[in-house]
Amino acid sequence: MKDAKRVYRIPVLLLPKWLRPSLSIPQGTLFIGKNIIKGLKSDIGVGDIVSSTLKTSVKIIDFRTKRHIKDKYTIKDKYCRSFIIMNPPGTISLSSTTLLTQQDMNKNIYIVIGEEDLLVLPLLKNKSWKKLFYGQPPMGVVRVVRTKYSSKRVLEILKTFKPVIYAYTSDAK
Numbered sequence: 001m002k003d004a005k006r007v008y009r010i011p012v013l014l015l016p017k018w019l020r021p022s023l024s025i026p027q028g029t030l031f032i033g034k035n036i037i038k039g040l041k042s043d044i045g046v047g048d049i050v051s052s053t054l055k056t057s058v059k060i061i062d063f064r065t066k067r068h069i070k071d072k073y074t075i076k077d078k079y080c081r082s083f084i085i086m087n088p089p090g091t092i093s094l095s096s097t098t099l100l101t102q103q104d105m106n107k108n109i110y111i112v113i114g115e116e117d118l119l120v121l122p123l124l125k126n127k128s129w130k131k132l133f134y135g136q137p138p139m140g141v142v143r144v145v146r147t148k149y150s151s152k153r154v155l156e157i158l159k160t161f162k163p164v165i166y167a168y169t170s171d172a173k
Contacts, residue, residue, distance in 0.1 A: 005169045006169065007167055007168070007169050008086075008167065008168055008169075009165050009166070009167050010086055010088070010093050010094075010095065010165070010166045010167075010168075011093070011094045011095075011163065011164075011165055011166075012087075012088060012091035012092060012093045012094065012163070012164055012165070012166045013091060013092045013094070013097075013158065013161035013162070013163055013164075014090065014091050014161055014162045014163075014164045014166075015090045015091065015092075015118060015161060016160055016161065016162065019157070019160055023118075023157075026136050026139075026142040027120070027142060027144055028142045028143050028144035028145065029142065029143045029144075030136060030139060030140055030141075030142050031140045031141050031142070031143065032139055032140040033140055040054055040133065040141075040143075041054065041055050041056070042054055042055075042056045042131055042132055042133045042143070043056065043057050043058065043129035043130055043131055043132060044056055044057065044058040044059075044060065044123060044129055044131075044132035044133070045058070045059050045060065045132070045133050045134075046060045046116055046117075046119060046120050046123070046132060046133070046134035046135070047060075047061070047116065047117075047134050047135035048061045048062065048063060048064065048135075049135050050133050050134060050135045050141055051109075054133055054141075056133070057106050057107060057129075058106070058107070058108050058109070058110070058129075059108075059109045059110070060100075060109075060110045060112060060116045060119055061109070061110070061111060061112065061116065062111070062112040062113070062114065062115055062116045063111070064115070081107070081108050081109075082108065082109045082110070082111060083099065083108060083109075083110050083111070084110075084111050084112075084113060085099060085100075085110055085111070085112055085113070086112075086113050086114060087112050087113070087114040087115060087116065087118070087119060088114045088115070088166045088168070089114055089115040090115070090118070091114075091118065091164075091166060092118050092119065092121060092122060092158075092161065093114075093166070096110075096112070096119060096122070097119075097122040100119060100122055100123055100126060101122050101123070101125050101126045106128075117134075120132065120134050120144065121154050121157060121158060122154075122158075124144065124146055124150050124151055124153075124154040125151055125154060125155075126146075127146075129146065130145060130146055131143055131144065131145045131146065132144050132146075
């Protein structure tokens with residue numbers, strides 16, 4: 001009997017190709033250097049190196065650094081809950097957006113299957129935090145402070161994303 005494959009379909013917002021270059025520019029204050037982040041504190045850390053180095057209330061990781069699989073590491077802080085969320089590369093899944101914008105996020109760790117990079121955008125709509133840090137390889141880390149302006153800007157950016165259904169297969173068990 002052949003291995004059965006299961007097909008999953010997820011509603012996502014697809015990043016337009018023309019927008020990639022502008023989103024690769026730091027969207028906040030850039031801290032340059034490898035050792036600079038050790039003393040920084042934040043509400044949310046997005047990215048594996050940022051999350052493993054900074055003291056944050058919330059960590060969002062995908063066990064990848066610069067698109068390469070990173071060895072699993074131990075999160076030193078104690079977290080109440082962990083969640084696994086699907087977010088395919090180059091997209092923002094609607095389920096992850098719902099979870100990240102409406103959940104009491106304090107002391108949670110989110111493990112992303114796919115990529116966590118674009119999840120910074122919906123996080124700017126969550127009013128329960130003030131600042132987040134995300135990695136900006138190879139330069140350093142970026143601090144984003146949530147303001148009314150940043151929330152409006154995110155909405156304008158998200159309006160350019162195309163809603164699609166993302167399908168992927170997995171071994172059925």
